[in-house]
Amino acid sequence: MFSESMRRKxxxxxxxxxxxSSDGSCLLAGSLYGNVAIFEISKILRPLSSECEVRSPSYYIEAHPDSHVDSMVSTENFLVTGSIGEICGWDWKLVTAGKAERSKVSWTIKIPAENDSFEGAAVFSLAYCKVNNLLYAGCNDGKIYVFNLxxxxxxxxxxxxxxxxxxxxLLDCGTQLASCSEDGTVRLWDLRKKENTNVLTPYLVDNIHRPNFGEWIGAVDFTEDWLLCGGGAKLSLWHMRTMQPATVFDLPDHGIHVAKIYEERIIAAGFAPHVYHLTYQxxxxxxxxxxxxxxxxxxxxETPQKLFSIGGASNFLDICTNCNYRELTLQFA
Known part of the structure; x- marks a missing residue:
């Protein structure tokens, strides 16, 4: 698919x-150059036939050719991608079947532009609530747009x-949303009342603040009991009831971009050549x-195949089928 010049890029x-994908059969990855790679999980988990063979995508979508694929989310019927000024939906039936029509977008939502801008804001994060079919888009203009799909x-x-x-x-019930920002705050939102209920400023806590790395918060996750966040500020776990930090994690990172609460463990990553799995303590x-x-x-x-995929500043994805080690590596192109 790619020209030699693109392959060099x-x-x-x-x-x-x-x-x-919604049926769990495919892993999709969006790139800096606007392409989405589709990996069929059954194929990537097979043993390689030779030492020269690489685990590469089954096919690609040229989703946002003049921009990045900054964010992705899966709904029951669509792959949803976010980029500068737009959100696009791609029919899963076409994407997972690998048909020629797969490159045709099913629908596009344009992000409102500011008065002094020619294009809409970049969509850095997407969250989907299947209960009410609402899509939440966190953008680089500091706003969260809520769309009815x-x-x-x-x-x-x-x-x-x-x-x-x-x-x-987003909590599964779709009643609360957490957002984090370059402004150094984490905000909690009551989606029924459509209002901001709490604001956390982790960098104001002495043992969380890291002046050398800045105040920004790059990742957030939460449950009914716990909130996890990190960025320039250290990774920290907060009590939802008291909004006080319970654990401040001491990691050899220079900034956090990934913070996940998974079962009874914490998953964290960022400016470091490792993904860390930690206890709450x-x-x-x-x-x-x-x-x-x-x-x-x-x-x-978890189903139909337990799989972790790690992506970042390279042409490769690292795959784990448990939480303890990297099992194999995929090549984007």
Whole structure:
């Protein structure tokens, strides 16, 4: 698919985002150059036939040819990709079948542009609530746009952040949303009332602040009991009821881009050549080496095949089928 010049460019590729298909049969990765690679999981887990063979995508989508694939999320019927000024939906039936029509977008939502801008804001994070079919888009204008996927129209706009929104996290019930930003804050939102209920400023806590790395918060995740966040500020775990830090993690990173609460463990990564698995109390469970010095995306699924995928500032994805070691590596192109 790619020309020789593009292949040379992809040597310096960055994998910005990932997700799994709705049926769990495919892993998808979005690149710095606007392409989405589709890996069939049954194929990538087979033994290689020779030492020269590489595990590469089954096919690609040229999703945003003039931009990045900054964010991705899966709904029951669509792969949803976010980029500068737009969100696009791709029919899973075509994407997973590998048909020629797969490169045709099913629908596009344009992000509203500011008065002094010719294009809409970049969509850095997407979250989807299947209960009400709402899509949440965290953008670099500091706003969270809420779209109804029935008609693609803006339902509401959540405002409060003063800089880029790096990530969104949504509770399964769709009643609460957490957002984190370059402005150094984490905001909690009551989606029923459509209002901001709490603001955390981790960098104001002495043992969390890291002046050399800045105030920004690059990742957030939460449950009914716990909130996890990190960025320039250290990775920290907070009590949801008291909004006080319970654990401050001591990691050899220079910034956090990934923070996940997974079962009874914490998963973290960022400016470091490892993905860390930790207990809630900060004990190191495993340190998984990565193909990149910086990780931007970690996704996982339990069924039909348990799989972790790690992507970042390289042309490779690292795959784990448990939480303790890297099992194999995929090549984007």
């Amino acid at each position: 992809l040597f310096y590729n960055t994998i910005m985002s990932q997700c799994f 029935e008609d693609g129209k803006v339902v509401t706009t959540l405002e409060g952040h003063t800089s880029f929104i790096h990530e969104l996290s 900060g004990e190191m469970l495993s340190s998984i080496p990565t193909s990149s010095d910086t990780t931007y995306s970690v996704v996982y699924q």
